[in-house]
Amino acid sequence: MTFATTDxxxxxxxxxxxxxxxxxxxxxxxxxxxxxxGGRAVxxxxxxxxxxxxxxxxxxxxxxxxxxxxGGSLRCALVGGNLAQIGETNGWAGIVVYGCVRDTLELxxxxxxxxxxxxxxxxxxxxxxxxRDVPVRLPGxxxxxxxxxxxxxxxxxxxxAPLT
Numbered sequence: 001m002t003f004a005t006t007d008x009x010x011x012x013x014x015x016x017x018x019x020x021x022x023x024x025x026x027x028x029x030x031x032x033x034x035x036x037x038g039g040r041a042v043x044x045x046x047x048x049x050x051x052x053x054x055x056x057x058x059x060x061x062x063x064x065x066x067x068x069x070x071g072g073s074l075r076c077a078l079v080g081g082n083l084a085q086i087g088e089t090n091g092w093a094g095i096v097v098y099g100c101v102r103d104t105l106e107l108x109x110x111x112x113x114x115x116x117x118x119x120x121x122x123x124x125x126x127x128x129x130x131x132r133d134v135p136v137r138l139p140g141x142x143x144x145x146x147x148x149x150x151x152x153x154x155x156x157x158x159x160x161a162p163l164t
Contacts, residue, residue, distance in 0.1 A: 001038055001093070005154045008163050015159065024096075024156040025139035028115035031101055032084060037094035037113030038150040039065045041143050041158070046130030047071045050078045050123075056132065057083055061092030065113075065149040069136035070099025072117065076124045079114065081106025088112040094151060098138045113151055 008021075015021035042064050044052050053068060066087065070078045079095055081103030087095060087110075094113035100120035101107060107114055133145040141158045143149070148159040157163075 001036060003036065003038065003150060003152070005150055005152050005157050008150055008157055012163060020160045021163070022141035022158045024141055024158065026155060027117060027139050028096070028156060029118065030153060031104060031107040031114040031116060032110050032112045033108060034094065034111055034113035036152045037065065038148065039063045039093040041065055041067045041145060041147045041149050043067045043069070043134060043136045043143055043145050044130055044132055045069045045134050045136050048073050048076050049125045049127045049129045050083070051126050051128045052130035052132060053078055054083055054086070057087040057090060057092060059090065061087060061090050063091060063093045065094045065096060066092055067136060067138070067143045067149065068095065068097045068099065069138060070097055073099050074118055074120065076100065076122045077102035077120045078124055079116065080123065084110040084112055084114060094149070096138070096149065096151070096156060115151055115156055
């Protein structure tokens, strides 16, 4: 997949103006070897519990992007090296986490794109709590299941429809 978020913004100013294309706030750090990734959004809403992240990444990803609304918590990591490897193996294009990750050396060895707020060494709880396929709010945009995510080193875009 080859694109530049800057070019997509320039080519779709009408969609930016209408809200059909949205830019996430520049609060996300980049991890993983895939600096450019995109695909349909699969959404999760949870808090300090990554059980649903694991069970979702264990399913075939079909080139989709997992968007995790972790409530912006900076108290534990929701994705680590093992989960990134599972996501890569199962064909996920990327993961966007409104929360923390860990095992950054392992993340950077995986051929998957990852965006997250920060790094935290502590793992999350495992209560099995959370919701899947619901609209989630990340800084700058609501992301709905099936929206299109486009990410590169300049930012993360959310679109109602695929961009050409």
